[in-house]
Amino acid sequence: MDFDLTDEQQMFQKLARDFADREIEPVAEQIELEDRIPEDMLAKMARVGLLGVTAPEDYGGLQMGFLTLVLVLEQIHYPCTPCTWLLAGNELAEVLEAAGTREQKDEFLPDVVEGKSLPGGVFTEAATGSYEDMITTTAKLENGRWILNGTKRFHTFGNVDGPAIIFARTGEKKTSAIIVPKNIEGYTSSKPWGLMGLRGLETVDTFIRNVSVPEGYLLGEKDGGLDILFKVTAGGRLRQAILSVACGQRALDEAVSYARERTTSRGPISKMQGIRWQFAEMASRIEASRWLTYRMSFLREQGKAVRSESAMAKLFAGQAAEWVASEALKIHGAYGYTTEYKIERVHRAALAQELIEGTNEIQKSIVGAAVVQD
Amino acid sequence: MNIIVCIKQILDPEIPPAKFKVDTVAKKVVCPEGIPLVVSPYDEQAVEAALRIKESRSDAKLTALTLGGAGAKDAIKHVLSMGVDEGIIVNDDAFEGSDAFGTAYILSKAIEKLGDYGLVLCGRQAADWDAGQVGPVLAEYLGIPVVTVAKEVAAVDGKVTVKQVLADGYRVLHMAMPALVTVSSEIGQARLPSGKGIVMAARKQVTVWSSQDLGCDPGRIGSGAARAELAELFVPSQDRKSEIITGKDVAEAAGNLAGVLRREGAI
Numbered sequence: 001m002d003f004d005l006t007d008e009q010q011m012f013q014k015l016a017r018d019f020a021d022r023e024i025e026p027v028a029e030q031i032e033l034e035d036r037i038p039e040d041m042l043a044k045m046a047r048v049g050l051l052g053v054t055a056p057e058d059y060g061g062l063q064m065g066f067l068t069l070v071l072v073l074e075q076i077h078y079p080c081t082p083c084t085w086l087l088a089g090n091e092l093a094e095v096l097e098a099a100g101t102r103e104q105k106d107e108f109l110p111d112v113v114e115g116k117s118l119p120g121g122v123f124t125e126a127a128t129g130s131y132e133d134m135i136t137t138t139a140k141l142e143n144g145r146w147i148l149n150g151t152k153r154f155h156t157f158g159n160v161d162g163p164a165i166i167f168a169r170t171g172e173k174k175t176s177a178i179i180v181p182k183n184i185e186g187y188t189s190s191k192p193w194g195l196m197g198l199r200g201l202e203t204v205d206t207f208i209r210n211v212s213v214p215e216g217y218l219l220g221e222k223d224g225g226l227d228i229l230f231k232v233t234a235g236g237r238l239r240q241a242i243l244s245v246a247c248g249q250r251a252l253d254e255a256v257s258y259a260r261e262r263t264t265s266r267g268p269i270s271k272m273q274g275i276r277w278q279f280a281e282m283a284s285r286i287e288a289s290r291w292l293t294y295r296m297s298f299l300r301e302q303g304k305a306v307r308s309e310s311a312m313a314k315l316f317a318g319q320a321a322e323w324v325a326s327e328a329l330k331i332h333g334a335y336g337y338t339t340e341y342k343i344e345r346v347h348r349a350a351l352a353q354e355l356i357e358g359t360n361e362i363q364k365s366i367v368g369a370a371v372v373q374d
Numbered sequence: 375m376n377i378i379v380c381i382k383q384i385l386d387p388e389i390p391p392a393k394f395k396v397d398t399v400a401k402k403v404v405c406p407e408g409i410p411l412v413v414s415p416y417d418e419q420a421v422e423a424a425l426r427i428k429e430s431r432s433d434a435k436l437t438a439l440t441l442g443g444a445g446a447k448d449a450i451k452h453v454l455s456m457g458v459d460e461g462i463i464v465n466d467d468a469f470e471g472s473d474a475f476g477t478a479y480i481l482s483k484a485i486e487k488l489g490d491y492g493l494v495l496c497g498r499q500a501a502d503w504d505a506g507q508v509g510p511v512l513a514e515y516l517g518i519p520v521v522t523v524a525k526e527v528a529a530v531d532g533k534v535t536v537k538q539v540l541a542d543g544y545r546v547l548h549m550a551m552p553a554l555v556t557v558s559s560e561i562g563q564a565r566l567p568s569g570k571g572i573v574m575a576a577r578k579q580v581t582v583w584s585s586q587d588l589g590c591d592p593g594r595i596g597s598g599a600a601r602a603e604l605a606e607l608f609v610p611s612q613d614r615k616s617e618i619i620t621g622k623d624v625a626e627a628a629g630n631l632a633g634v635l636r637r638e639g640a641i
Contacts, residue, residue: 007448007451007576008572008573008576011451011452011455011567011572011575011576012569012572015455015566015567015568015569015572018566019566022563022566047568048566048567048568048569049568049569049570049571049572050569052569053569062569062570062572062573063573064569064573
């Protein structure tokens with residue numbers, strides 16, 4: 001069993017870490033305070049190639065595997081900011097690779113890889129949660145064009161120009177995935193939801209009123225939305241899992257740094273056995289989360305479905321990160337509850353991964369069903 | 375125009391002090407396990423200077439040259455991913471223990487083997503030993519002019535224009551090519567590699583030359599040819615103590631302070 005990363009994977013890992021150190025960490029507090037990501041961040045990411053890690057070389061991408069993307073995401077999310085979501089182009093590349101046509105790739109991928117547009121995608125509606133049957137947005141084929149109507153919820157960067165994958169009902173209990181260029185006629189957005197953490201992540205409701213797109217914007221087969229969704233969500237869960245790993249690692253590092261500096265009459269609290277045992281628990285859970293996620297990402301790169309496996313990784317890593325961040329905050333004592341220390345922001349960021357791409361309970365249902373095999 | 379950039383891989387200067395260890399008997403720095411070597415930051419800035427020249431003229435070809443063993447390939451791959459065109463490693467057991475003069479001699483033989491070139495760039499000093507000798511000595515061996523500690527380098531119309539850092543500003547110097555320039559941190563932060571650069575770097579072959587390939591004189595390389603002798607290598611202790619200096623008035627306290635500082639060898 002070979003656990004070594006390739007030279008290329010290690011170089012991408014270092015590139016992402018250096019980018020995060022140089023471009024994201026210095027503005028992390030500013031993003032939090034202003035509730036917005038600096039406008040030039042997307043262009044900076046495009047310049048070093050982070051928007052097309054998995055996209056085919058023909059479209060300006062780097063054609064690296066899913067595990068490489070996961071390694072990049074881990075480093076980019078170490079500052080625990082919403083900038084990580086700007087890498088959504090990689091997600092679009094994966095979906096188009098799995099279900100897109102040559103024409104769709106030609107039209108949408110180059111701009112996304114170059115940072116000229118920011119893709120989105122939304123399944124959720126006010127009442128659907130993770131249930132396909134409850135989708136109310138409709139798409140009807142009329143005179144060679146899809147006419148869409150409905151309202152979508154929690155659409156990340158749904159208000160920024162770029163292609164969005166909209167899941168809409170196209171038959172009795174059937175959905176299809178259709179590409180809709182954001183902000184075309186009939187497409188509007190609410191103001192962003194105020195978020196508890198990851199401030200600057202523009203999450204909007206999308207209002208779709210008689211939006212008309214060409215028939216060729218259908219992704220995959222008609223009524224095949226669920227198949228595409230399953231492909232998307234397995235990768236999405238692993239992406240969220242690795243963000244949990246990043247948050248957990250950051251929380252631990254903040255706690256260790258604080259414990260080294262915080263002294264009592266007996267010296268730094270990092271010398272105390274009770275604190276060290278806490279660090280041991282925290283480090284063990286993070287490391288287990290990391291390698292569980294790497295392993296499942298490797299399997300996905302090999303073409304495996306990893307439906308329940310990705311749910312397992314997301315569940316475990318999300319719970320680990322939430323626990324580690326909470327304990328790391330407590331190690332800071334009362335200072336941890338102040339905005340002077342980064343741990344409170346890290347803690348709020350860590351909570352997101354247990355909710356995005358399906359709650360823990362949804363993940364348990366998926367894993368439980370796979371275990372019981374009924 | 376061919377531009378050659380000399381780089382060195384060193385222990386990461388950003389590692390925590392607790393990880394820094396030396397073998398006082400062997401008089402060597404012990405590389406901590408699991409921490410990869412990095413390209414010396416001044417050398418990265420020399421690469422940055424070369425890349426800026428390349429962006430200003432279409433005929434520039436950049437070659438990175440390094441002396442080293444196992445870690446050298448990573449250093450070369452790193453600068454290739456930044457945009458350097460070609461990488462060459464000179465490596466031979468006979469090079470082990472070479473001092474700055476030996477290193478400069480080996481690099482000069484490699485540059486002579488490369489042939490035609492217009493400019494050689496080095497970091498102002500390696501960020502481990504901080505000697506700053508290899509660049510100027512290399513220029514001497516190549517028989518070309520040198521300007522050290524540059525904050526800006528341009529190569530136009532067959533001459534090199536350099537802004538050299540001075541204690542109170544800078545001065546502008548012109549040299550005929552070929553020439554050698556050592557680059558300082560004032561040039562600004564070196565660019566990050568690009569993803570495309572990483573992919574391209576992985577596909578490029580790195581040339582390795584031995585002492586025999588270069589036709590080195592055995593009497594000028596290795597520890598036997600070293601002109602400098604390392605007498606002792608140790609991590610200085612950082613004992614802290616405090617002493618409150620008093621006096622019947624400020625003048626006497628100041629005098630007492632001066633006396634203590636003189637006694638401790640601080641002044």
